[in-house]
Amino acid sequence: MSDRGTIGEAMQRQGISRRSLLKYTGYLASILALPPMASRAMADALASAGRQSVIWLSFQECTGCSEALTRSFNPTIEDMIFNLISLDYQETLMAVSGEAAEEAMQAARQANKGKYVLVVDGSVSTAAGGVYSTNAGKSNLETLKEMAADAMAVISVGTCAAFGGIPMAAPNPTGAVPVSDIISDKPVINISGCPPIPEAIAGTVAYIITFGGLPELDHLNRPKAFFGDSIHDRCYRRPFYDKGLFAKSFDDEGARNGWCLYEVGCKGPVAYNACATLKWNGGISFPIQSGHGCIGCSEPGFWDRGGFYQPLSASVMGNPAIIGGAAAVGAVAGAASVAIARKRRAEAQSPPVGEKKA
Numbered sequence: 591m592s593d594r595g596t597i598g599e600a601m602q603r604q605g606i607s608r609r610s611l612l613k614y615t616g617y618l619a620s621i622l623a624l625p626p627m628a629s630r631a632m633a634d635a636l637a638s639a640g641r642q643s644v645i646w647l648s649f650q651e652c653t654g655c656s657e658a659l660t661r662s663f664n665p666t667i668e669d670m671i672f673n674l675i676s677l678d679y680q681e682t683l684m685a686v687s688g689e690a691a692e693e694a695m696q697a698a699r700q701a702n703k704g705k706y707v708l709v710v711d712g713s714v715s716t717a718a719g720g721v722y723s724t725n726a727g728k729s730n731l732e733t734l735k736e737m738a739a740d741a742m743a744v745i746s747v748g749t750c751a752a753f754g755g756i757p758m759a760a761p762n763p764t765g766a767v768p769v770s771d772i773i774s775d776k777p778v779i780n781i782s783g784c785p786p787i788p789e790a791i792a793g794t795v796a797y798i799i800t801f802g803g804l805p806e807l808d809h810l811n812r813p814k815a816f817f818g819d820s821i822h823d824r825c826y827r828r829p830f831y832d833k834g835l836f837a838k839s840f841d842d843e844g845a846r847n848g849w850c851l852y853e854v855g856c857k858g859p860v861a862y863n864a865c866a867t868l869k870w871n872g873g874i875s876f877p878i879q880s881g882h883g884c885i886g887c888s889e890p891g892f893w894d895r896g897g898f899y900q901p902l903s904a905s906v907m908g909n910p911a912i913i914g915g916a917a918a919v920g921a922v923a924g925a926a927s928v929a930i931a932r933k934r935r936a937e938a939q940s941p942p943v944g945e946k947k948a
Contacts, residue, residue, distance in 0.1 A: 597799070598637030611637065615800075621793055621868065622805065622815040635800045642799045643698055643706035645737060646680035649730040650723045650757040650766055651712030655748035656682045658785035659792070661871065675795060678706070681725075692726050699740055707798060708741035710734065710769050713750040713757040717765030734772055743777040743804065744769060747791055749887055752780035752812075759893040770811070777804055780811045782863075784887035789868050790816040808862070810890070816868075821858035821884045824866035827851065845881065855899035856883030863888040 601611060615632035619625070624632075648656065660683075677683065678698030684691060698706060712730075715722040720729030728736075738744055746769040749755040757766035770778045781790050794813050797805045805813040822828065830836070830850040837844035837851055850856070861884050865876040878884055883899075886892045 596637065597639050597641055600641065601637070608633070618793060618796055618800075621789060621864075622797060622813075623818070632800045636796075639799055641676045642795065643702040644675045644677050644680075644709055644795070645695060645698055645706055645741075646677065646709040646711070647730075647733060647737060648681055649710065649712030649714055649734070649751070650764065651748065651750050653682060654785040655711035655751075655791075656680070658783075658788045659747075661788050675799070678702075695737075699737065703740045705742055706740070707743055707745060707795065708737055709745045709747055710751045711747040713754050713766035713768060714772055715757075715764040716767055716772075717763070720765075722764035731772065734769065738773045738776055741776055743779065743798065744773055745779045745781060745791075745794065746770065747781050748786050749782045749784045749889075749892065752782040752810075753890040755784060756893050778811055779804060779807065779813065781816070782810075782812060782888040784892070786888075787816065787864055787868055787870070790864060812862070812888075816864045817862045817888065819862065819864075819867075821861045821863060821866050821878070824864075825858055825878055826866070827878060840881065851878060851881075851883035853901050854883055855885075855897065855901055857886030857889075857892075857895070857898075857902065858884040859902060861886040861889055 598611075611633050612629060615636065616626075616629040618632060619629040646656075676698075679691065679695035681687075681691065684694070686694065712723075714720070714730050714734055716731060720731035723730045725733065746752040750757055750766075751769050754762075754766050754768045757764060758768075768780075770780070779794060781794060783790070790813065793815070794805060797813075805815060808814050808817055810817075822831070825831075827848060827850045830848070831852060835844065835847075835849040836853040837849045838853060839845065840854060845851075845854075852858070856878065858878065865884070866878070869876045869879070885898045886895065
């Protein structure tokens with residue numbers, strides 16, 4: 591594990607040219623909102639960098655986050671594992687199991703003290719000392735503290751790790767908490783989503799490898815490159831929202847015409863993620879494009895908001911304690927702008943004063 595070679599050497603062995611590397615770093619620079627010239631600097635840095643040791647822990651989760659990573663298109667999971675990183679422990683993807691797997695994790699920890707990136711998906715059980723979620727005879731709580739102690743940084747992948755997610759939803763019998771509630775002495779990057787966008791995971795790891803530091807983060811410690819805009823801001827249905835054209839159900843005329851899904855519960859105005867731009871399955875689609883409103887899965891407390899199919903004015907604003915300040919402002923602004931849009935539409939459809947409507 592100590593002799594990993596450089597990423598450039600690994601790429602040469604697989605016949606990957608400098609041109610291909612520049613195309614890849616150009617894509618990375620684009621999705622990370624970096625200047626175009628950054629792609630060349632990234633290519634030089636990646637070529638000379640050693641493969642990054644990554645230890646991936648899975649706690650109270652559904653394996654959906656790991657599955658999401660395997661669907662990454664840029665880079666692919668194969669490129670990630672064999673070129674960019676050394677994935678030294680990941681229960682779902684590694685070949686060995688049992689004692690051999692645990693020995694591999696500890697060996698990677700000793701060989702890369704202070705240098706490895708610890709990735710965690712799933713919330714952490716704290717009730718009764720964390721006995722509700724254990725592995726290899728130890729609670730997840732104990733394992734997290736042990737492995738985070740020697741990590742360079744921690745990446746919380748998925749809403750469960752970032753904000754507690756579904757395990758922390760009421761009544762939270764396991765005492766589930768996010769990783770950041772346990773780890774406070776190391777940088778913690780949150781890549782939320784249920785599941786998160788695979789390119790957001792891969793892009794963040796690539797950024798750390800390239801620049802040796804953390805990307806710019808928002809107030810919830812999420813990379814701004816992927817969580818800087820709301821779904822609503824980038825949604826292709828936004829013009830219908832501005833015109834006051836809303837679907838009233840999922841099978842009415844408005845829904846068939848592609849109108850805004852705000853009134854059937856879309857949480858786009860208070861959800862921050864790159865779904866509307868990066869999309870899913872290699873850029874094919876995202877939930878709203880497929881006819882389903884955003885459920886706000888990248889935000890804290892999304893499961894307890896009062897109903898996926900209730901409009902924000904009824905759900906989010908009716909439960910202000912479970913959302914952050916930015917989301918609350920967004921909900922109020924959203925409800926107000928809907929009212930304005932309805933008024934404008936009504937005025938546009940009304941005849942001038944003194945004339946009778948046909």
